[in-house]
Amino acid sequence: MAKVNVYVTLKPELLDAQGKVVKAALENLGYNGVQDARVGKFIEIVIADSGNIEKDVDEMCRKLLVNPNTEDYRFEIEKG
Amino acid sequence: MAKVNVYVTLKPELLDAQGKVVKAALENLGYNGVQDARVGKFIEIVIADSGNIEKDVDEMCRKLLVNPNTEDYRFEIEKG
Amino acid sequence: MKFGVVRFPGSSGDKDAYFAVRDVTGQSVEYIWHESTDLSGFDCIILPGGASYGDYLRAGGVAKNSPIIDAIRKFADGGGRVIGIGNGFQILCEAGLLPGDLLMNNTARFRCLPVKVRVDNNTSDFSGKCCKGQVLSLPIAHLTGRYYCDSDTLNVLEKDGRVLLRYCDESGNATEQANPNGSVGNIAGVVNERGNIAGMMPHPERAVEDILGSTDGVCILQSMVEARL
Amino acid sequence: MSITDTKPIEPKEYKEMGLNEAEYNEIVRVLGRHPTYTEVGMYSVMWSEHCGYKYSRPILRLFKKYREAIDGAGLENAGIIDIGDGLGVAMKIESHNHPSAVEPFQSAATGIGGMLRDIFTMGARPIAALNSLRFGPLDEPRNRYLFEQVIAGLGYYGNAVGVPTVGGEVYFEECYSGNCLVNAMALGLIRHDEVAYARADGVGNSVLIVGSYTGRDGIHGATFASVELNEESESKKSNVQMGDPFVENVLIEATLEAIASGFVVGIQDMGAAGITCSTCETSAKAGTGMRIDVKNVPTREECMTPYEIMLSESQERMLAIVQKDKVDEVTAIFKKWGVPANVIGEVTDDGLVHVYEGDDLVAQVPAKSLADDAPTYQLEAKEPAYLAALQNYDLSQVSEPADYNEALLAILASPSIASKQWAYEQFDQTLLTNTVVAPGSNAAVLRIRGTNKGIGVVVDCNGRYCYLDPFVGAQIAVAEAARNLACSGAKAVGATDCLNFGNPERPDGFWQFKRAVEGLAEACEFFDAPIVSGNVSLYNETPEMAVYPTPAIGMLGLLDDVEKHCTSEFKAEGDVVVLISGVRFDEGEKLPVCERESLGGSEYLKVIHGIVAGRPPVLDMEQEKRVHGALLKGIGDGVIKSAHDCADGGLAVTLAESCIAGGIGADVKLSANCGPSAALFAETQSRVVVSVEAEKLGLLREIVDAYRVESTILGTVGGDAMTIAVNDVEIINVGVSELDSCWRNAIPGKMAETGVEC
Numbered sequence A, B: 001m002a003k004v005n006v007y008v009t010l011k012p013e014l015l016d017a018q019g020k021v022v023k024a025a026l027e028n029l030g031y032n033g034v035q036d037a038r039v040g041k042f043i044e045i046v047i048a049d050s051g052n053i054e055k056d057v058d059e060m061c062r063k064l065l066v067n068p069n070t071e072d073y074r075f076e077i078e079k080g
Numbered sequence C: 001m002k003f004g005v006v007r008f009p010g011s012s013g014d015k016d017a018y019f020a021v022r023d024v025t026g027q028s029v030e031y032i033w034h035e036s037t038d039l040s041g042f043d044c045i046i047l048p049g050g051a052s053y054g055d056y057l058r059a060g061g062v063a064k065n066s067p068i069i070d071a072i073r074k075f076a077d078g079g080g081r082v083i084g085i086g087n088g089f090q091i092l093c094e095a096g097l098l099p100g101d102l103l104m105n106n107t108a109r110f111r112c113l114p115v116k117v118r119v120d121n122n123t124s125d126f127s128g129k130c131c132k133g134q135v136l137s138l139p140i141a142h143l144t145g146r147y148y149c150d151s152d153t154l155n156v157l158e159k160d161g162r163v164l165l166r167y168c169d170e171s172g173n174a175t176e177q178a179n180p181n182g183s184v185g186n187i188a189g190v191v192n193e194r195g196n197i198a199g200m201m202p203h204p205e206r207a208v209e210d211i212l213g214s215t216d217g218v219c220i221l222q223s224m225v226e227a228r229l
Numbered sequence D: 001m002s003i004t005d006t007k008p009i010e011p012k013e014y015k016e017m018g019l020n021e022a023e024y025n026e027i028v029r030v031l032g033r034h035p036t037y038t039e040v041g042m043y044s045v046m047w048s049e050h051c052g053y054k055y056s057r058p059i060l061r062l063f064k065k066y067r068e069a070i071d072g073a074g075l076e077n078a079g080i081i082d083i084g085d086g087l088g089v090a091m092k093i094e095s096h097n098h099p100s101a102v103e104p105f106q107s108a109a110t111g112i113g114g115m116l117r118d119i120f121t122m123g124a125r126p127i128a129a130l131n132s133l134r135f136g137p138l139d140e141p142r143n144r145y146l147f148e149q150v151i152a153g154l155g156y157y158g159n160a161v162g163v164p165t166v167g168g169e170v171y172f173e174e175c176y177s178g179n180c181l182v183n184a185m186a187l188g189l190i191r192h193d194e195v196a197y198a199r200a201d202g203v204g205n206s207v208l209i210v211g212s213y214t215g216r217d218g219i220h221g222a223t224f225a226s227v228e229l230n231e232e233s234e235s236k237k238s239n240v241q242m243g244d245p246f247v248e249n250v251l252i253e254a255t256l257e258a259i260a261s262g263f264v265v266g267i268q269d270m271g272a273a274g275i276t277c278s279t280c281e282t283s284a285k286a287g288t289g290m291r292i293d294v295k296n297v298p299t300r301e302e303c304m305t306p307y308e309i310m311l312s313e314s315q316e317r318m319l320a321i322v323q324k325d326k327v328d329e330v331t332a333i334f335k336k337w338g339v340p341a342n343v344i345g346e347v348t349d350d351g352l353v354h355v356y357e358g359d360d361l362v363a364q365v366p367a368k369s370l371a372d373d374a375p376t377y378q379l380e381a382k383e384p385a386y387l388a389a390l391q392n393y394d395l396s397q398v399s400e401p402a403d404y405n406e407a408l409l410a411i412l413a414s415p416s417i418a419s420k421q422w423a424y425e426q427f428d429q430t431l432l433t434n435t436v437v438a439p440g441s442n443a444a445v446l447r448i449r450g451t452n453k454g455i456g457v458v459v460d461c462n463g464r465y466c467y468l469d470p471f472v473g474a475q476i477a478v479a480e481a482a483r484n485l486a487c488s489g490a491k492a493v494g495a496t497d498c499l500n501f502g503n504p505e506r507p508d509g510f511w512q513f514k515r516a517v518e519g520l521a522e523a524c525e526f527f528d529a530p531i532v533s534g535n536v537s538l539y540n541e542t543p544e545m546a547v548y549p550t551p552a553i554g555m556l557g558l559l560d561d562v563e564k565h566c567t568s569e570f571k572a573e574g575d576v577v578v579l580i581s582g583v584r585f586d587e588g589e590k591l592p593v594c595e596r597e598s599l600g601g602s603e604y605l606k607v608i609h610g611i612v613a614g615r616p617p618v619l620d621m622e623q624e625k626r627v628h629g630a631l632l633k634g635i636g637d638g639v640i641k642s643a644h645d646c647a648d649g650g651l652a653v654t655l656a657e658s659c660i661a662g663g664i665g666a667d668v669k670l671s672a673n674c675g676p677s678a679a680l681f682a683e684t685q686s687r688v689v690v691s692v693e694a695e696k697l698g699l700l701r702e703i704v705d706a707y708r709v710e711s712t713i714l715g716t717v718g719g720d721a722m723t724i725a726v727n728d729v730e731i732i733n734v735g736v737s738e739l740d741s742c743w744r745n746a747i748p749g750k751m752a753e754t755g756v757e758c
Ligand SMILES: Nc1ncnc2c1ncn2[C@@H]1O[C@H](COP(=O)(O)OP(=O)(O)O)[C@@H](O)[C@H]1O
Pocket: D130, D131, D132, D133, D165, D166, D167, D168, D169, D170, D416, D417, D420, D423, D424, D438, D439, D440, D441, D442, D443, D444, D484, D647, D648
C-alpha cells in the first residue's frame, strides 16, 4: 500500500478567481500584508504499490487529476 | 515575506463526493489497486511576516480558509 | 439528417438539446449513452450542458475519458459535425478536441442570465445561417465559463477567424462590461481548424421558442442542419 | 442480549434522545418489555416533533386534505395537484433551518436534495425548485456569511442536480439573526396513472436500499431539529450531512426508469430517521411488516452498529419494495446508472419491523406504533404579552419624512425590498427549457411541454405581519401568493406550507402557531388553493429571541394558455397606469386612494422610523378574490399589459419596480385624505398596479365593473423619471436609473462591504 499526495495548482500566469476572493477576504479581516493567495487542490490517494508507482501516479495526473494546459502538479509517495 | 501552505482536507468520516468520483474514474482507467481517493484544498499564501505568523495563519484558517464543521487542516510556513 | 445527443452521467441539458433538435429543426434525434462507441448513422453529435460527474474534480475532466470520446474523435476525423454546449464545450476542451480551456468565472460565482453575443464567423457549419456581426441574445448558466488559451493559440484563432461568438453589448461591441466571466478576448465560442467541431458556453438550445424569451439560438441549430455535409 | 430479556434503559439515556418518561413507559407498554438500545433510538426519532408531529398534528388537522389523508389512505411524500390532460404537479416545501444555522452550505444543499427525493419518489420528474429564506440583517458579518453560504449551497446542489431554481423570497430581520430559516420547495410533473406509492405491499417482496452508502452522518438530526438552538448546538456538529448532487442526478434518472418498469411495488425516500422511518412508514401504510438485516446495508464506514445504521441520515438514499422475482431486472436499471442497489430484506405479514444483524435480532417493533402512533399533545395556547401593546401603538404620532425621494430610495435599498439578483443569478433558472418567466417578476411561469398550458409558482410570507397578528398575517401570505399568481395570469389551484415557528411548549409560541394555521386553513380553502403538503419546523429560537411566526406559502397556479401570461414591467410609452383595488364598489361613491390605509407593520415604518408596530393591513378575502378575477380576465383578454401587486413597501415601491423592470419612467398623480407617507408606502392589501393601452381603458372599465372592484387612473408610462404628485404636490421625482442602481446594488454592496466571516 502506498499513500500518494498530489498537489495541483493553477499555472501562476492565470488569474485564480478563488484566490482573488480569498485575498480580498483576508484583507477585509484585517490581514494587510497579504501579497498573494492561490487555491489549488490536494488529492490523497491510497493505492496498492504496483512496483511502478512513480510512473503510474504521473500518468494518473496527466490522464485525469490535472489539466496540464492550465495546471501544474507535484506529488509525494509514502510507501507503507 | 513568508510563504504559507495550507492543506485542507474533508473530515475522514464525511462523504467525499468528489473523491468517490475520482476513485471510480481511476478504476475506469484501469488502476485497480485504488483503495481510497479524497479531494481537498491546497492554499498558498504569500504574506508579510508579522512576527506572530503561526498564530495569524491559524486564525485565518479558522476564520476563513477552513470550514470547521466539515474540514481539517494543517499548514507549513516557509519564512523567506 | 440525424442528430445524436450524448448523455453522460450528470448531463441535464440533454433533454433541452433533444427537444430543440426535434421540435425546432424537425430533424431526427437520438440519445447516445456515453459508453457507446458506435456513431454510425449519425451526422451531427451534440455534447449537452449540465454537470457530467457533478463537475467534480474539474468540469468535463472526468467525462473526457468516457469511451464515447474516442468515437467522437474518429467521427470528427471522418468529417462528422460535433458541437459542445456549456459542459459539452468544457469536455471538448478537456479532451483536446478544441483549443483552449474553461476556467472558473472571474467572479468566482455561478452566473445565470441572458447575455448578448456577436457572431464573428458566419462561414462555419455552426453559423452559416447567421449574419456576420449579428447580435444574439442567449442565456448562460455556468461556474466554469472563462475561456482561456495561450497567446499563440489566441493569435491563430483570431487570424483564422475561428472565434465563433464573442460576448458583447447591445450594439455589438465586445466590451469588458459585457464579458460575464472574464473570457480572453470576450470569447464565448470557437471552432476547430477544420471547422467541424464547435464549442460555446451560451445555450442556443435554450433560446429556440418565443415563449422562452428568445429564438436567437435557432440560427445556430439551423446552420448545422443546412451546412453541407 | 436477546430481545426477550431486555433491561430497563436509564432515564438519562432516553432523555438525551428526547423522550420523556411517559413516552418511555408507552414504549414499554407497546412492546410488552423494555426496548433494546436500537429500539429506543428508533422510537426517539420517530416520536420527535420533526418526524412524529407530536405537538402540531392536532393543529394540522385544520387542513382539509391533511385530515382526509390521515383518516384515510395516509399521507404521501408530496401532494399532487391535478392540472388536467391526465397530468398532475407534485409539490412540497420543507425546512432545513436548524442545520443551516450550524452548517449553512451543506444544509441548504441537502435541503434541496431531500425535497427533490420527496418528489421523484412519487414517480414525478422534478421540474423546478424555489426557496424561502430569512436571515438577520446583512450588517452583521455572521449573517452575511450565512446568506452567502446558503445561496452558494442551494446553487451548488440545484445546478449540478439539474433542476432549475425559478423563484423564491428572502427577508432580513433581527429576529432571524440566531436562527435563519431555509425552506426549499420543489415541483415535479407526473401522469396520474404513473404515481408510485410509499407502500410495502406483497408479502415476500424484496426490500432494497438504493443510492449512496450509509455513513454516520446526521444521526439524531430529527431530534436536533426538535429543540431550541443553544451553545450545545455547536457540539452537535457531528450531525452535518454532506450532499452529493451528482448521485442525486443519476438517482432521479434511475428511480424514474425503475418505477416505469412496473416492477417497483412501493418506494420511499430516506430523509430524517433514514432506514427507520422508511421501513416503518412503508410497512405501516400497507399494513404489512418487514424483516431486514443491517449487515446487507452497504456502509461507508467500518464497524457501524445497528443503532447507527438504523438512524443514519446519509443523503441520496431510497428504500424500494420490488416484486420478488423482478429484483434482477430492477437492480440492472440502477446498475446502468451506476447506482448501488442491494436487497436488505423482505416484506412480512405480521405488522412488525424486524431488524437483524446477521443472526441476531436487534429490534422488533410494530411498524404502526412508530409511524402513526406517536403520542400527540394538546398544548396550552395563550396570547403573547407583547401583542396588545404593539397592536395598539398610536401610529398618528409618526411624523412625515423630511424628503420623500430619500425615503423611497432608502426603502428600495432595504435588503428585504431590494433586487435579489445577486442571489438568483447563482441559480440556473432556464435549464429544462420550460421557464417562461424567470425570477424578477411576480410569480415564475413554466410551460407544460406537450400542452398549451402553463403553471405559475410562487412562495410568499410576510413574517412581520404574522408577528403582529398571526391569523391575519397568515391569511395575507395566502392572499399575496394568489395575487402574485393572478398578476402572472395564473389561477391558484393548490398550496404547500412550511410552518416556521418558535417553541410550541411555550403557550404564547403555541398560540402563534395555532392562530396562523387557522388563518391559513381558512384562506387556502377560500382561494381554492387547498394545502396538499407541507412541513413544520418548530423551536426556531435562541435564548435571546424567537423568530417571527413565518408560515411560508408555496402556491401553484394554472394558465390554460401559457401564451397569455403577464409580467410586472411597464411596456411602452403612453400606456396608462391604473390601480385596481378591492375596495367595495358602490355606485356614485368614489373613495380616495388611501382612505383606509394604515402604515402598521410596513417596511416604511421599519426602515425610516425603526418601528415594528401597529396591526397588519386589513384583508377582506371577498374583495381580494374579486381583484384576482378581474386580473385574470384582463390578462386573459389581452387588455392588461403589465401587472404588479402592491405588497412590501407599498404603492410607491410597486410603481418603482415596474419602472425599473421596464427601463421606463411614469408620471403619477394620487389624491389622498391622509398623510402622503401613507399614500406612498402603506401596504394596503388587494391592490395591483396595471398598465394598459389608452384605447383599452374602456375594456378595462367593463372588467372592473363586472368584478365589482375599484379602478383608479394613476398616470402614464413614459420618460426617464418616476414622478408622483400627492394632492397635486409633486413629492417624488427620481430618475429611473437612480431608482435602478439603488435597488439593484443594495445587496451586492452589502455583501462586498467587508467580506464574510464565520
Ligand atoms: N431566494 C430566491 N431564489 C430565487 N428567486 C428569488 C429569491 N428571492 C427572490 N427571488 C425572486 O425575485 C423576485 C422578487 O422577489 P420579491 O421581492 O420577494 O417578490 P415580490 O414582489 O413577490 O415581493 C421574484 O421573482 C422572486 O421569485
